[in-house]
Amino acid sequence: MTGGWTGKTLRVDLSRGVSSIEDTRMDWARDYLGGRGLGARYLFEECSPRTGPFRPANKLIFATGPLTGTSASCGARYMVITKGPLTGTITTSNSGGHWGPELKFAGYDLLIIEGKARTPVYLWIYDEQVEIRSAEALWGGTVWETEERIRREVGIPGARIASIGPAGERLVRFAAIMNDLHRAAGRSGVGAVMGSKNLKAIAVRGTGGVALARPRDFLAATWAKKAKLRTHPVTGTGLPTYGTNVLMNVINEAGAMPTRNFQQAQFEGADSISGETLGGAWSRQRVGEKVTEKELASSLTLANKACFACTIACGRVTRVSEAGRTRFQVTTHPHHWTAAGEGPEYEPAWALGSDCGVGDLDAVLKANTLCNELGLDPISMGSTLAAAMELYEMGLIRPEETDIPLKFGSGDALVGMVERTAYRQGFGNELAEGSMRLCRKYGRPDLFMGVKGSEFPAYEPRAIQGMGLSYATSNRGACHLKAYTVSTEILGIPQKTDPRVTEGKPEIVKAFQDATSVVDASGLCVFLTFGIGLPEIREEFIAATGLDVSMEELQKAGERIFNLERLWNLKAGFKARDDTLPRRILKEPIPGGPTRGCVNRLHEMLPRYYELRGWSKQGVPTGEKLLELGLL
Amino acid sequence: MAKFLKIIPERCTGCMQCELACSWVQTGTFAPSRSLIRVNIFDELASYAPYTCFQCDEAWCLQACPVNAIAIQPQTGAKVVIPEACVGCGLCTIACPFGTVFYDPKVSKAAKCNLCDGDPACARACPTHAIEVVDADGAGWVESWGQRVQKSFVEAYGALAAETAATAAKA
Numbered sequence: 112m113t114g115g116w117t118g119k120t121l122r123v124d125l126s127r128g129v130s131s132i133e134d135t136r137m138d139w140a141r142d143y144l145g146g147r148g149l150g151a152r153y154l155f156e157e158c159s160p161r162t163g164p165f166r167p168a169n170k171l172i173f174a175t176g177p178l179t180g181t182s183a184s185c186g187a188r189y190m191v192i193t194k195g196p197l198t199g200t201i202t203t204s205n206s207g208g209h210w211g212p213e214l215k216f217a218g219y220d221l222l223i224i225e226g227k228a229r230t231p232v233y234l235w236i237y238d239e240q241v242e243i244r245s246a247e248a249l250w251g252g253t254v255w256e257t258e259e260r261i262r263r264e265v266g267i268p269g270a271r272i273a274s275i276g277p278a279g280e281r282l283v284r285f286a287a288i289m290n291d292l293h294r295a296a297g298r299s300g301v302g303a304v305m306g307s308k309n310l311k312a313i314a315v316r317g318t319g320g321v322a323l324a325r326p327r328d329f330l331a332a333t334w335a336k337k338a339k340l341r342t343h344p345v346t347g348t349g350l351p352t353y354g355t356n357v358l359m360n361v362i363n364e365a366g367a368m369p370t371r372n373f374q375q376a377q378f379e380g381a382d383s384i385s386g387e388t389l390g391g392a393w394s395r396q397r398v399g400e401k402v403t404e405k406e407l408a409s410s411l412t413l414a415n416k417a418c419f420a421c422t423i424a425c426g427r428v429t430r431v432s433e434a435g436r437t438r439f440q441v442t443t444h445p446h447h448w449t450a451a452g453e454g455p456e457y458e459p460a461w462a463l464g465s466d467c468g469v470g471d472l473d474a475v476l477k478a479n480t481l482c483n484e485l486g487l488d489p490i491s492m493g494s495t496l497a498a499a500m501e502l503y504e505m506g507l508i509r510p511e512e513t514d515i516p517l518k519f520g521s522g523d524a525l526v527g528m529v530e531r532t533a534y535r536q537g538f539g540n541e542l543a544e545g546s547m548r549l550c551r552k553y554g555r556p557d558l559f560m561g562v563k564g565s566e567f568p569a570y571e572p573r574a575i576q577g578m579g580l581s582y583a584t585s586n587r588g589a590c591h592l593k594a595y596t597v598s599t600e601i602l603g604i605p606q607k608t609d610p611r612v613t614e615g616k617p618e619i620v621k622a623f624q625d626a627t628s629v630v631d632a633s634g635l636c637v638f639l640t641f642g643i644g645l646p647e648i649r650e651e652f653i654a655a656t657g658l659d660v661s662m663e664e665l666q667k668a669g670e671r672i673f674n675l676e677r678l679w680n681l682k683a684g685f686k687a688r689d690d691t692l693p694r695r696i697l698k699e700p701i702p703g704g705p706t707r708g709c710v711n712r713l714h715e716m717l718p719r720y721y722e723l724r725g726w727s728k729q730g731v732p733t734g735e736k737l738l739e740l741g742l743l
Numbered sequence: 744m745a746k747f748l749k750i751i752p753e754r755c756t757g758c759m760q761c762e763l764a765c766s767w768v769q770t771g772t773f774a775p776s777r778s779l780i781r782v783n784i785f786d787e788l789a790s791y792a793p794y795t796c797f798q799c800d801e802a803w804c805l806q807a808c809p810v811n812a813i814a815i816q817p818q819t820g821a822k823v824v825i826p827e828a829c830v831g832c833g834l835c836t837i838a839c840p841f842g843t844v845f846y847d848p849k850v851s852k853a854a855k856c857n858l859c860d861g862d863p864a865c866a867r868a869c870p871t872h873a874i875e876v877v878d879a880d881g882a883g884w885v886e887s888w889g890q891r892v893q894k895s896f897v898e899a900y901g902a903l904a905a906e907t908a909a910t911a912a913k914a
Contacts, residue, residue, distance in 0.1 A: 181773050182763040182868070209759070216774060269776065292786060318849075320772025330767075341870060413789040417758030422870040424756035428789040450787035 114323040115177030115656035116140055121219045121241065123234060125308055126167060126226030130241040135220045140177075141658065142741065145220060147203045148632035148672035150174035150192030153223065154201060155675055160683035164196035164300075165282065165307040167227035173214065173273075173313075174222075176634020180215035180321045180419070181329070183651050184337050185636035187211060187419035194683070195299035196307075197284045197491065197545050198564040198588040201679045204287075204301045205592065206273075207418035207636060208294030213271040216317025228309040233274075235265055236315045246311035251277060253443065253484045254289040257312055267316050274312035275302040276486025278533040282306055283543040285491035285566075289483065293426075293453030294418070297488040299565060299587050300545075324657025332650040336643055340422045343642035345604070350425035350638065351415050352397050355457040356386030358569075365601055366706035367574035367610070368461070369567065371468045371519050372497040373560045373695055376571045377704040380470020384460050388472060389427065411476065413451050423638060426453055431480055435473035439526035441481065443534075448480075455479035455489070458591070461569035462493025467500060467525055474522030478529045485533035494566035495546040496528050498558055499538075507553045513538035557694045563588035563685065572692060572711045573701050575600050577608075577616040579711035580720060583690045584620065586676035592637060594623035604641055613712050617720035625669035632672060671740045674724075674732050678742065687730035690717065745820025745879035746858060747798040748780075748866065754873035757784055757791035764868035768859055777847060779856045780865045780874075793865070793874060796843040796856040798822055804855065807838035812853070820879060821858040829853050 116135060123130040135149075143149045150172040162168045172192040179186050189211030195202030214222060217238050224234075231246040244264075249257050257274045273290035279302030286302030287295040296302075323329045340346045349357050362368050363381035370378040382388060390397075392406035393413065416426035428451045436448050455463065455475060459482065464475045482489040496517070502508045503517035510516065514537055515527045531539025541549055546566050550559040561567050565588025572579030577596030582589040591597070596619055600610035608615065626645055630637050633652060649665050652658070660668075691697075692713055700708045721728065725736030737743040762778035770777055780795035802822050805813040812828035813835060815821070824835075831851040836844045844855045856863075858876075866874040 182760060182767070212775075216776060316776075318774065318776040320766065320770055320774030320777070322772045326767075326771070337870060415756055416789070416791075417756035419759050420763060421756070421758045422760075424758065424871070426756075451789035 113657045114321065116145065116220050117215060117218050117321070118220070119218050120221045120223065121236070122223045122225065123241065123243070124225045125228040125232065125243070125310060128243055132239060142668065143672055144177065144629065144632035144668055146174050146176035146188065146190045146632040146634050147192065147628060148668065150190055150221065151201060151203065151672060151675050151679070153221065154192050155679055158194065160679050162194065164194045164199065164304055169194050169304060171224040171304050171308065172221060175211050175215045175220055176632055177656050178651060179634030180212035181323070181655060182420055183333050183635065184340055184420060184422045185639045186634055187421060188634050188636055189214065190631060191288060191296045191301040193301055193304045195301070195587060196303045197300040199683055200563055200587050200685065201676050202299035202301060202587045203631065204296040204299050205631060206290055206294050206296035208291035209419045210271045210273045210290035210315065212419045213315045213317050215321055216319050217315050218317065218319045224308060224310065227307065231309050231311050233261060233312040233314065234310065236313065238318055249311050250280060253277065254486050255292055255484055258292060261312055261314050265314055270314045270316045272312055272314045275305050276484060276533065278486045279303055279306035281535045281543070283487065283532060283535065284545045285488040287486050287488045289486050293483050298490060298590065302486050323655050325654040329651060329654035332647065332654055336647050337422050340639060340642045345641040346423045346639065350423050352394050353386035353390050354425050354427040356389055356455065356460050358457045359385035359460060360387065361601065362570065365574065366704040367571040367601065368465055369569065369571045370465045372466060372501045372558065373571070375703065376574055376701045376706050378465035381465060383470045384464040384472050384475050389429065416453065425638065428453055429476060431477050432473050435477040439474060439477050439522060441526060441530045443530060452480045452483060454483065458569050459489035459493070462490045463525060466493050466497040468519035469522055469525050471522045474525050478525050481526065481529045487529065487533055490568055491545060491566045492529060492532060494560060495542050495549060496525065498546045498550055498560065499542060501558055502553050502555065507555065560693055561589045562692065563689055565589045570597050572696050573709045574706040575610040576613045576711060577619055579692055579696065579713050580616055580620045580716045583692055583713055583717065584720060586673065586680055593627055594620045595637065596620060596623060598641065611709065613715040617716050617723055620720060621723050624673050625666055628669035628672040629665055667740065671742065674736070674740055674742060677732060681731060690730060746861060746876055747879050748795060748863060749875045749877045750793055751873050752790065752792040754871045755782065755791040755793055756871055757782060758870065760868040760870060761793055761865035761874060764864035768864045769854070779845060779854055794843065797841060798858070803838040803840060804835035804844045807834045809834060816857065819858045819861045822855065823857040824853050824855055826852050
């Protein structure tokens with residue numbers, strides 16, 4: 112008997128208003144595992160890379176992995192695979208929470224959305240019963256409102272909902288798909304694709320189960336893994352106590368904190384938006400300090416929260432402070448301003464904070480909550496605003512074009528522009544197109560800080576050489592999640608390497624990219640790789656599915672997934688010249704701080720990287736490579 | 744020695760490992776919808792609370808059952824459903840004042856926590872020790888829980904409540 116996968120795929124054609132259940136291609140599942148890999152394989156087969164991201168011909172694929180919905184620690188992830196509107200590349204956006212496992216319990220490995228509904232609809236999946244329901248009354252609502260109303264409408268309290276906010280409806284190019292209120296398949300604008308299909312939400316309830324091939328082995332493997340995660344300093348203490356934002360001070364001290372649209376590499380206000388400040392009395396109590404009840408009551412962090420089956424629990428449950436509620440005026444009034452929200456994680460805190468020069472935690476927290484509520488990716492939001500702020504201060508954006516002065520450090524501009532962007536009001540309409548298109552429009556394409564249309568995340572590639580290569584070669588544009596070399600270059604996991612050295616980095620980036628593809632495909636969360644490695648994942652994978660794969664085969668699967676995505680991008684028209692970094696990163700040295708004078712030396716790494724990958728000088732996988740991976 | 748599950752909601756992170764473990768024991772698959780311990784999520788209050796059968800002394804489920812399909816297991820004191828005897832009438836699910844006896848539509852029988860013969864899987868699986876197995880005689884946890892409820896009550900109703908509480912204590 113096999114387990115892990117459910118073996119079924121749900122296909123919904125919104126144009127014709129019909130759905131069908133079919134067998135998952137198990138021959139593909141063997142080669143591409145699931146999640147990111149299997150989804151990419153389906154997209155490769157069924158969707159032309161040349162199609163427009165907002166055309167009905169583009170497909171939106173939700174994919175779970177074989178370990179999603181099992182008791183494997185951090186097995187909560189699902190992937191959204193589609194052609195991204197921000198980049199035009201294949202995009203694979205990942206989210207946790209409880210929605211992915213619920214889809215699995217309903218009996219599906221994948222959910223493939225095709226076509227475009229004529230009027231707004233939402234999808235209600237209750238095991239094998241699938242309905243396309245009208246969402247006319249829900250259209251325009253925020254994420255929280257939508258979830259509440261759908262849950263009431265379907266009448267099942269256990270239903271899990273993934274939805275888009277006003278940003279996705281208005282095709283904001285970096286709109287997110289939100290699930291379980293605060294979890295986001297955030298990057299690359301997958302929410303806009305969902306909006307272009309007139310699909311407001313997908314509600315799922317599953318009462319089935321996920322079976323295992325070798326239960327005894329599986330439980331033994333997960334027990335061992337759990338114990339490891341619990342005792343590891345990062346996954347056992349750091350992340351649960353401070354969340355991902357524990358990185359803020361670490362990265363800032365290393366001089367790798369991009370500030371004011373990458374003009375500086377250290378932010379003087381970093382500590383005021385750090386995980387330690389956000390955690391406040393709550394975190395201090397957790398590490399054993401004595402705190403008074405009064406201090407605890409004023410803490411912005413209320414609790415930590417886990418995704419499904421997670422041992423780490425890095426999620427921050429926070430609330431907007433009194434000052435945040437009253438000082439920054441917005442016209443949308445989420446009726447839950449006083450209730451607990453989630454975040455900011457490190458990336459949003461950086462994008463909305465130091466990249467915009469805002470060191471005011473009240474403003475950052477409110478902007479982040481607004482992003483969740485309206486369905487925006489805070490990384491691209493913050494980065495785009497930062498680029499606009501630079502253009503504004505240079506005088507290229509004239510003061511009369513925007514109703515709020517876009518000055519670096521302005522909390523009002525931050526909170527105000529998040530709202531205007533989601534609703535495409537005023538200057539927000541320009542921001543909604545993303546940083547690349549904004550900078551092009553104002554005649555300074557070099558001020559766009561990103562790769563292939565996707566904005567950089569929170570690590571300065573001039574200070575951390577490996578991250579530069581990782582950004583330049585990531586298949587969905589600049590992204591920190593496809594090869595997180597920060598872990599070796601700054602944090603020293605598994606071994607410390609020098610962030611200023613380029614030697615050896617192509618090897619690391621390739622290895623990380625392949626390993627991350629496996630993690631993403633299996634349905635696990637990349638955070639667990641701080642504590643455990645591929646051998647443990649392999650054990651779980653074998654016990655769950657009954658497929659005896661060797662370490663080499665598993666790594667090969669990761670490589671295959673990465674190459675398949677690359678092929679898709681090449682077919683979409685991307686060339687080796689797109690694997691590059693902005694002029695500022697390559698030519699302008701960092702002006703001050705511990706990393707003063709550094710630039711990214713991509714030219715020292717890229718040729719070697721192509722060689723390692725088995726790609727030609729034009730960045731095209733060679734015939735031998737494709738044969739070796741079974742892609743030809 | 745009679746046992747029951749002590750639940751400490753402040754420690755819960757809402758990860759559902761207990762539901763996974765329980766459903767595994769019940770069905771041999773991971774199917775949280777059939778778990779006998781359930782995590783309630785109060786998003787607005789940032790609070791998560793697993794709840795399951797208290798194995799209460801009154802055992803209304805046992806008393807309500809028309810065919811005597813609920814019995815007391817001598818080793819643990821757990822009230823257990825005997826599936827062979829259960830006719831699936833659902834009376835016990837109505838009788839339980841805590842709502843912790845469930846009806847499983849897939850097998851048309853009642854289902855409730857049976858303490859896994861004294862070694863509950865949910866307590867083992869919990870990564871934050873929010874579920875503990877304790878002896879029923881040392882039910883000290885009820886006291887601390889009661890005090891917390893009392894405190895929030897006093898905060899809400901002020902002096903009136905304190906007075907009532909004092910009178911009750913005297914009596």
